[in-house]
Amino acid sequence: MADGSERAALDALLRERAVEPIYQPIVDLDSGDVIGLEALARGPAGSPLERPDALFAAARREGRLAEVDSLCRGRAVQDAFAAGLAGPLALFVNVEPLTVATRLTPMAASSDLARRGVHVVAEFTERDLTADPARLFAFADQVRAHGFHIALDDVGAHPASLALMPFLRPEVVKLDLRLVQARPGPEVAEIMSAIAAYAEHSGALVLAEGVENADHLATARSLGATLGQGWLFGTGARAEEILPRLRAPRRVPSWQSPAPPVPRSSPFAAVARARTSRRATAPLLLSVSHFLERQAEDMGELAVVVAAFERAPHVTLATRQRYRELAGKAAFVGVLGSGMAAAPEPGVRGAELARDDPVRREWIVSVVGPHFAAALVARDLDPTTPSASAGGDRSFDYVLTHHRPLVLDVARSLLARMLSDTTRDAEDVTGALMSSVGVASVPDG
Template identity: 75%
Template sequence: MPDGDEDAALDALLAERAVDPVYQPIVDLASGDVVGVEALARGPVGSPLERPDVLFAAARRAARLGELDALCRGRAVEEAYAAGLSGPLALFVNVEPLTVATRLTPFAASSDLARCGVHVVAEFTERDLTADPARLFAFADQVRARGFHVALDDVGAHPASLALMPFLRPEVVKLDLGLVQARPGPGVAAIMSAVAAYAESSGALVLAEGVENPAHLAAARSLGATLGQGFWFGAGRPASAILPSLEPPRLVPPWRRPAGPVARASPYAAVARARTPRRATAPLLLAVSRFLERQAAELGELAVVVAAFERAEFFTPTTRRRYSALARTAAFVGVLGAGMPADPEPGVRGGDLAPDDPLSREWSVAVVGPHFAAALVARDLDGAPRPAAADPDRTFDYVLTHDRPLVLEVARSLLARTLPTADVTEATLASSVGVASVPER
């Protein structure tokens, strides 16, 4: 279909709100009960944009993805509410990472569903997850503040989803269909281990996608999934054909309480409350910092690295080269400092610290992988105007910790600061951004 024809068809679809969601059952693998549905977007039947992949590709080319996403999310919750979906069933709807804002005004129907006892789950796709994770995580905090849950979709399809999973803190982990349908091997085992570690520590539910036959069902159970989805349980159907007939499940999945917002307090103060600080001069801490960087390099595409250097000028040319090299393989690399530009090096995300931010007197390095976590947090005692490498007598109080919850607290706090301050003000709100529906893949 020529692009011009697609553009015209897309214009008409958006103007007429002609998106027809369908709903696919999500099943408890032990009981076989339907415990929820996922809303999937479809264009008008018989139109050139009926297929979701064609529809969303056209919206991307026309730079109208956010507009289409907003329409899909609205139609998904409206149709579910109109068809009488009620609790304790769940409604999963998808969110495109690149379309989210940092403030949230949900569609009325999503709040209405929540009041009916429906577990509304915003499902974030792994596609584009690393493009602007701080924005995505801020949006997830807003979703949870409304009482909704968060799911991470397609886990295992890309290493970034594993690396950023502890930062998004999903209440539901959705295993990519490739895992369920693949032959066992080292790659599957690595993903299974990372998901199991996260689920064990967080209480998250594990849901397997792509269950299409008894062998897939057995594989889903073996991978640790308690929920399943796929053609074996049913294809997507219109709301009127599936939702009114759903019965409450005999056993409701153990929904974890939505996670609270990420604190932006001093990382040093947070860690020092739990661990006794020590005192050292700059050379020792530089050696420790570089050791952590080497650990991140070994983790490769499963690493998240976030560091704070007090001021942008302390991010020296030598340090820039090291972090630029890390960014070529790691899932995410971020650096902070007063006056730090948004993109200090290719692939490195920067964050400018406000003058009153306690981080402007702190030096922190946090490295997180699925099975490794370490953070060095230090408080500057001298306030020297030069980088630590140029001042060997400069003194710090510091804590080095491998306690995973503490490290994640530090890393989340640092990563949240890579979101520009202007992006979290009411003046920059996008139009209504409740929960969204995107094509199944």
């Protein structure tokens, strides 16, 4: 489609609200009961924008992704509500979270579906995890604060994002259809192991996509899925066509609720309350931090590294080189400090610490992978003396922990600080998720 005609087609689609939601069943693999529906958007029939991949690709090219995403979500919820969707069924709605701000304000009637007992699930894609993790996690916290769940879609399509999955804490993990339809191999085994570890720690539901035949169904069960979706169970239909045929499921999934967001307090103080701190000088702690960094290097794209070095001058040339090399292998590498640049090294995400932030006195290295988690959390007893990375006789109180929940809390606390103030305080001009979940808040014109 030429640029001019594509722009005109998008203009018309948005002006006329010309998207048609269809709903595909999600079933319990043991009972065969439908436990929910996923809303899928379609453009005008017969047009180049009919397929959702073509529609959203065009929206990205034209810089109108937020508008198209908001329209699709609004129509999906509006049609489901009008057709009488009620609990205990779930409604999965696809969201492009990086197109909206992180400050959500509930609109009137935004909980209409929830009051009917519907479990509303915001479905994110894997690519969102690595694009801007701090912003995504802040958005997710806001979504949950208003009573909704989160699903992570296409898990396994991009192995690096498996490392960031525990930070998003999705209640539903949707296996990429390639895992269900491809032949087993080392890569599938690695992904399967990472997902199994996450589900075991979190209690998340595992949902297999692309189940088209009995062989796919058997594979889905082998991969640990308890829910399924695909042509074997239904290709999709309009809400008024599919809902009258549904009956209440005999067994309702157990929807886990993640812990509330970690407060932006002192990570050292939080860890020291749970574990006994010890005292050591900089050379010992430097050796420990090097060991943790080597663990991350060995894990490669399944590792997340988030560190804090008090002040930017503490990051020596040797440290910069190590973190630059880590960034070329790990899924995500972030560093914080007073005076830290937004990109202190190629591939490394940096963030400035606020003047009153207690992390300005803390030396932290946290490493998280599917099967390994560790954090060195130290408080500088004399932060006015030369750099920690340079060694010397400086003393620290420290905790070295491998307790996964504690390590994740430390890393999440640091990641929350990587969300810029301008992003955190941005106005939600698109209406965010809330405008799509309340029927009264979705205009018809």
